Amino acid sequence: MRLKRIAFVRKTVIYIVTVITSCCILFQFFVMLSTSLKPKAEVFHIPPYWIPHHIRFLNYIEMWKIAPLARYFLNSIIVASGATALAIGVAIPAAYALARLRFNGRRAFLYLVLITQMFSPIVIIIGLYRAMAVMGMLNTYQSLIITFAAFNQAFSVWLLTGYFQTIPLEIEEAALIDGCSRMQALRWILFPLSAPGIVATVIFVFIWAWNEFMIALTFTSTPEMRLLTVGLFRFMGRYEIEWHYLMGASLLATIPVLVLFLLIQRKLVQGLTAGAIK
Amino acid sequence: MTKEQKIAYLCLVPSLILMATVIFFPIGNTFLTAFYRVNPYGIRLKFWGLTNFTRLFSREEFWTSLNNTFIWTGGVVGFTIIWSLGLSLALNERFKGRSVARSILMLPWATSLIITALVWRWILNPEYGLLNHFLSQIGALRERVNWVAEWRTSFPMMIWIGILVSIPFTTTVFLAGLQSIPLQLYEAAKVEGAGSWQRFRYITMPLLKPVFTIAVLLNVIYVFNSFPIIWAVTGGDPADTTHIIITYLYKVAFFYNDFGVASAMAIIVFIILLSFSMVYTTIYYKGELY
Amino acid sequence: MKKRWILVALLMVVLLASGIALAKTKVHFVAARYHTGITDDYWAKVASEFEAANPDIDVVVDVIDWGTLHQKLTTMIGAGKPPELANIATIWLPEYISAGVAEPLDKYMTPEFKEQFIQSLFDITVIDGKLYGIPIAVSARAMFYLQDPLEKVGMAPPKNWEELLAVAKAIHNPPELYGFGIPCTTWEGEAYYAYFLWAAGGEFFDETGKFIVDSAEGIEAMQFLVDLVRKYKVTYPEPWAINRDEMQKVFAQGKIGMFITGPWQVEINEKENPDLRYGITLIPAHRRQVTMAVTDTLMMYKGAPNKDAAWKFVEFAYQDNYRLEFDVNEGMLPEKKVVGEKIIEDVPYLKTFIDLLPYGKFLPMHPNWEEITGEIVKQMQLAYMGEKSPKQAMEDCAREVNTRIIIGF
Numbered sequence: 001m002r003l004k005r006i007a008f009v010r011k012t013v014i015y016i017v018t019v020i021t022s023c024c025i026l027f028q029f030f031v032m033l034s035t036s037l038k039p040k041a042e043v044f045h046i047p048p049y050w051i052p053h054h055i056r057f058l059n060y061i062e063m064w065k066i067a068p069l070a071r072y073f074l075n076s077i078i079v080a081s082g083a084t085a086l087a088i089g090v091a092i093p094a095a096y097a098l099a100r101l102r103f104n105g106r107r108a109f110l111y112l113v114l115i116t117q118m119f120s121p122i123v124i125i126i127g128l129y130r131a132m133a134v135m136g137m138l139n140t141y142q143s144l145i146i147t148f149a150a151f152n153q154a155f156s157v158w159l160l161t162g163y164f165q166t167i168p169l170e171i172e173e174a175a176l177i178d179g180c181s182r183m184q185a186l187r188w189i190l191f192p193l194s195a196p197g198i199v200a201t202v203i204f205v206f207i208w209a210w211n212e213f214m215i216a217l218t219f220t221s222t223p224e225m226r227l228l229t230v231g232l233f234r235f236m237g238r239y240e241i242e243w244h245y246l247m248g249a250s251l252l253a254t255i256p257v258l259v260l261f262l263l264i265q266r267k268l269v270q271g272l273t274a275g276a277i278k
Numbered sequence: 279m280t281k282e283q284k285i286a287y288l289c290l291v292p293s294l295i296l297m298a299t300v301i302f303f304p305i306g307n308t309f310l311t312a313f314y315r316v317n318p319y320g321i322r323l324k325f326w327g328l329t330n331f332t333r334l335f336s337r338e339e340f341w342t343s344l345n346n347t348f349i350w351t352g353g354v355v356g357f358t359i360i361w362s363l364g365l366s367l368a369l370n371e372r373f374k375g376r377s378v379a380r381s382i383l384m385l386p387w388a389t390s391l392i393i394t395a396l397v398w399r400w401i402l403n404p405e406y407g408l409l410n411h412f413l414s415q416i417g418a419l420r421e422r423v424n425w426v427a428e429w430r431t432s433f434p435m436m437i438w439i440g441i442l443v444s445i446p447f448t449t450t451v452f453l454a455g456l457q458s459i460p461l462q463l464y465e466a467a468k469v470e471g472a473g474s475w476q477r478f479r480y481i482t483m484p485l486l487k488p489v490f491t492i493a494v495l496l497n498v499i500y501v502f503n504s505f506p507i508i509w510a511v512t513g514g515d516p517a518d519t520t521h522i523i524i525t526y527l528y529k530v531a532f533f534y535n536d537f538g539v540a541s542a543m544a545i546i547v548f549i550i551l552l553s554f555s556m557v558y559t560t561i562y563y564k565g566e567l568y
Numbered sequence: 569m570k571k572r573w574i575l576v577a578l579l580m581v582v583l584l585a586s587g588i589a590l591a592k593t594k595v596h597f598v599a600a601r602y603h604t605g606i607t608d609d610y611w612a613k614v615a616s617e618f619e620a621a622n623p624d625i626d627v628v629v630d631v632i633d634w635g636t637l638h639q640k641l642t643t644m645i646g647a648g649k650p651p652e653l654a655n656i657a658t659i660w661l662p663e664y665i666s667a668g669v670a671e672p673l674d675k676y677m678t679p680e681f682k683e684q685f686i687q688s689l690f691d692i693t694v695i696d697g698k699l700y701g702i703p704i705a706v707s708a709r710a711m712f713y714l715q716d717p718l719e720k721v722g723m724a725p726p727k728n729w730e731e732l733l734a735v736a737k738a739i740h741n742p743p744e745l746y747g748f749g750i751p752c753t754t755w756e757g758e759a760y761y762a763y764f765l766w767a768a769g770g771e772f773f774d775e776t777g778k779f780i781v782d783s784a785e786g787i788e789a790m791q792f793l794v795d796l797v798r799k800y801k802v803t804y805p806e807p808w809a810i811n812r813d814e815m816q817k818v819f820a821q822g823k824i825g826m827f828i829t830g831p832w833q834v835e836i837n838e839k840e841n842p843d844l845r846y847g848i849t850l851i852p853a854h855r856r857q858v859t860m861a862v863t864d865t866l867m868m869y870k871g872a873p874n875k876d877a878a879w880k881f882v883e884f885a886y887q888d889n890y891r892l893e894f895d896v897n898e899g900m901l902p903e904k905k906v907v908g909e910k911i912i913e914d915v916p917y918l919k920t921f922i923d924l925l926p927y928g929k930f931l932p933m934h935p936n937w938e939e940i941t942g943e944i945v946k947q948m949q950l951a952y953m954g955e956k957s958p959k960q961a962m963e964d965c966a967r968e969v970n971t972r973i974i975i976g977f
Contacts, residue, residue: 006474010371011373013368014368014371014373015373017364017365017368018365018368018369018375018379021361021365021379021383021445022379022382022383024442025382025383025385025386025442025445026382026385027412028386028394028397028398028401028442029385031397031400031401031408032397035400040839040840041839041840041841041842043406043840044406044817044818044820044821044840045406045821046405046406046818046821046823047406047411048406048407048408048411050408050411066604066605067605067608086296089292090292090293090296091293093288093289093290093292093293094289094290094292094293096289097285097286097287097289097290101282101283101285101286101289102282102283102286103282103283103286103287104283109290109294111552111555111556112294112297113293113297114495114499114552114555115305115548115552116297116301116302116305117496117499117500118499118503118547118548118551118552119301119304119305119308119544119547119548120503120505120524120527120544120547122505122524122527122528122531123308123527123531123540123541123544124301124304124305124307124308125643126304126319126320126537126642126643126646126647127303127304127305127307127308127647128300128301128304129643129644129646129647129649130304130646130647130648130649131299131300131303131304133647133648133649138649146296146299146300147300149296150296150297150299150300150301151300151301153293153296153297154496155496157293158492158495158496159451159489159492159496161492162455162488162489162491162492163454163455163458163489165488166455166458166459166485166486166488166489167458168460193458193460194458196453196454196455196457196458197454197455197458197489199454200450200451200453200454203450204447204450204451207387207388210388210390211388211389211390211391213390213391213392213506214505217632217636217640218640218643221596221598221628221630222628222629222630223608223612223631229390229392229393232390232393233632233633233635233636234601234604234605234608234631234633235604236601236604236633236635237601237602237603237604237606237607237633238600238601238602238603238633238634238832240813240816240817240836241396241813242604242605243400245604246393246396247397250389250390250393250397253388253389253390253393254385254388254389257384257387257388258381258384258385258388261381261384261388262381265377265380317667318642318663318667319642319645319646319667319669320646321646403814405818405821405823406817406818406821422743422805424805424806424809426809427806427808427809513753513754515753515754515808515809515949516808516809516949516953517808517946517949517950517953518946529942531642532638532639532642533638533754533938533939533942534936534938534939534942535642535663535938535939537646
């Protein structure tokens with residue numbers, strides 16, 4: 001009986017926390033959705049309308065004509081995927097070394113990496129632009145991919161190191177004793193068990209690259225190369241902002257990220273129950 | 279060098295090269311610039327010692343923004359960590375609607391921060407924005423509030439926005455950590471008669487510690503330098519009272535074209551964050567990381 | 569074996585082709601966005617028509633929003649890679665000239681080209697006898713007012729300060745209607761001081777270059793504004809918390825009785841509240857009648873490689889048909905005389921603004937104007953908030969700016 005009551009209280013608390021958080025978050029998105037469906041005359045109506053009096057789906061079609069959104073989407077997908085692949089690909093070995101190997105300079109490397117995070121792109125944007133200009137890489141995918149991957153080393157390395165450390169060393173050592181090579185232990189034990197962590201890092205880097213504004217604005221100069229977040233600013237004129245298009249396009253911009261999340265999130269749960277332990 | 283050390287250095291090299299080519303040089307440049315007199319475009323003219331720093335310290339706005347930055351960072355990170363911890367524990371349990379909740383949680387993270395900030399500026403407008411409308415409809419607001427008009431209403435509101443956008447990432451990080459804890463540890467504990475709270479205290483908390491500590495550290499560094507929210511919502515106004523360092527830095531660099539002072543500010547930020555990181559990791563790791 | 573040769577041949581073709589492509593002269597033009605969906609397409613069209621007529625030149629147009637334009641240009645200049653051409657706010661020109669990055673245009677411009685323009689607009693880009701820019705967008709400001717509230721109280725649109733106060737008092741009825749709108753943020757907040765400073769007969773600088781907002785006229789103007797806000801309370805509240813863009817929306821929704829803004833407000837009203845009944849009149853005078861004329865300038869940067877090709881593009885883009893299209897679509901006043909005559913047929917309401925141009929004053933051209941406006945706006949905000957008297961605010965402002973002028977910003 002008592003166990004059932006505890007379970008009930010538990011479930012209630014869980015629901016309360018989740019629902020309150022969801023409502024707080026959804027407020028902003030409800031506003032975005034509602035505004036994106038309003039005709040221009042209703043966007044600034046005082047007092048504001050919760051739900052548009054005339055729902056205008058046409059907004060979602062018009063926005064594709066005003067700005068080359070398809071191209072922006074494509075560019076962002078290419079750059080974000082490339083940057084994520086590069087960032088993670090380079091960070092995983094580093095994190096493995098930091099979590100599992102003994103060597104001099106562990107602390108130095110960790111701090112060095114962290115330092116890159118302490119300088120906002122705003123501070124070093126001119127130097128970054130100059131570096132890309134010198135390398136002749138302005139207005140290309142490569143400049144963005146490399147730069148984004150570099151800026152995400154700090155997060156990736158620190159996060160992955162942390163996740164690798166969560167996996168008890170004994171499990172791998174048991175496997176090594178049983179005759180596995182280091183690479184095998186890596187592949188069959190460490191990676192599957194830390195899959196949730198790797199997935200979280202992948203999501204983080206992808207989203208960072210997807211939403212980045214300052215560097216993308218500075219490095220690109222033609223509409224063909226613009227990324228989505230910068231491209232959305234096309235809806236900002238000198239005297240006014242086309243809020244209905246801007247909010248609608250922003251909502252659309254979240255879709256690829258959500259799709260990625262839905263695809264990967266099964267791995268997040270699977271990694272644990274896969275039972276790779278025995 | 280032992281074989282282990284050789285392998286380790288090999289593992290680190292790619293990451294190092296990537297960061298060196300892209301970031302280290304501009305950072306070095308900023309360091310130099312802070313000690314030089316520069317032209318309006320950041321080109322170094324002549325060595326100036328600490329003059330940029332003294333000029334910086336004589337500006338009242340700098341100290342205001344420094345103070346604000348601590349409040350901002352403490353407020354956002356503090357509440358985010360607590361809320362995310364609770365939320366991640368909740369989402370770690372199986373319940374109906376869990377995947378819906380997880381997807382909703384992703385929304386603020388999936389949206390560009392600068393767009394979120396602009397949307398909130400719209401929402402906060404006292405005439406056509408929906409927040410005041412909503413609050414007056416539910417009776418929570420009796421007289422007209424202009425949120426961005428003064429520090430005591432705008433700053434807490436911006437901290438609230440900061441929390442909302444930080445929760446998704448932090449919760450995901452915690453969740454991944456929670457889910458990496460092998461189930462049998464819990465099962466073994468249950469068999470030995472440990473209750474919920476004990477399982478949490480002796481299994482979850484210690485195993486989550488590396489991830490938790492890193493989440494706090496990265497959040498602090500990230501939030502300290504977070505630009506879009508303050509910039510889009512108040513722009514530092516009224517009268518430069520709501521600036522945090524990074525927004526004031528932007529104003530000085532790109533509105534006043536004073537890259538010497540801006541670089542000096544960047545160095546101050548760096549010193550603060552580095553000190554924090556070193557103190558924090560020393561306290562919390564006490565030899566575990568090293 | 570055969571495969572390898574084919575590959576090599578292909579490679580050579582590709583290299584050759586890219587070599588030819590690279591041999592095209594590239595002209596970079598950083599343009600500013602005035603209207604969503606209009607400016608971008610306009611420049612794309614002009615650029616592609618130019619390229620069709622000049623196949624060896626490639627024009628790369630980068631249209632940026634005004635919020636980030638200055639920053640992007642600073643980044644490019646700082647990195648040593650400025651664009652050939654840029655569409656800038658004229659008040660930025662002194663900054664570029666004093667940094668030595670602006671290219672004088674005298675040697676490119678023929679007298680016939682220059683003749684086509686309304687000369688007074690040209691003159692403000694002449695500094696130290698050299699011409700640095702061509703006007704690309706011209707606007708003037710006027711006062712918009714709502715007809716219904718004024719008719720209800722039976723008053724005519726105000727012609728001077730006393731009438732402004734009287735009308736504002738009569739129609740002020742919060743929260744439905746606010747008498748007069750004053751936005752005071754870094755987004756052109758200083759303009760709302762300029763309208764009154766100039767009307768009082770004052771100036772920002774005297775002949776010696778001293779900043780004189782603490783003159784009798786300067787304080788009088790500020791006192792009037794602060795009284796409107798704090799003493800008579802006939803304005804939209806908390807001016808420091810609303811920017812001009814937002815106030816334009818609020819005016820369009822019929823919540824502000826009188827508001828000084830530019831010709832684009834007509835379009836905003838049309839799109840967002842077509843039934844709004846409003847009128848346009850002159851800015852209230854005091855000792856003199858003024859308006860603020862604002863131009864944006866097309867300039868060339870010294871450090872860019874392909875300046876001759878860039879000038880070709882300039883001549884092409886300034887043909888009458890393109891300028892007429894630009895001015896009509898963006899709601900701008902004409903900078904060319906011929907265009908001026910045509911435009912009144914297409915856009916009649918612009919006549920009010922064009923008639924105002926003779927009274928037009930420009931904001932001062934000072935290399936540190938951006939920082940000076942920051943200081944002005946800040947002091948204004950403090951005065952509106954009641955933290956300082958208007959006299960104190962203007963004196964502090966003048967002292968601060970004059971000190972910085974001496975010791976350097």
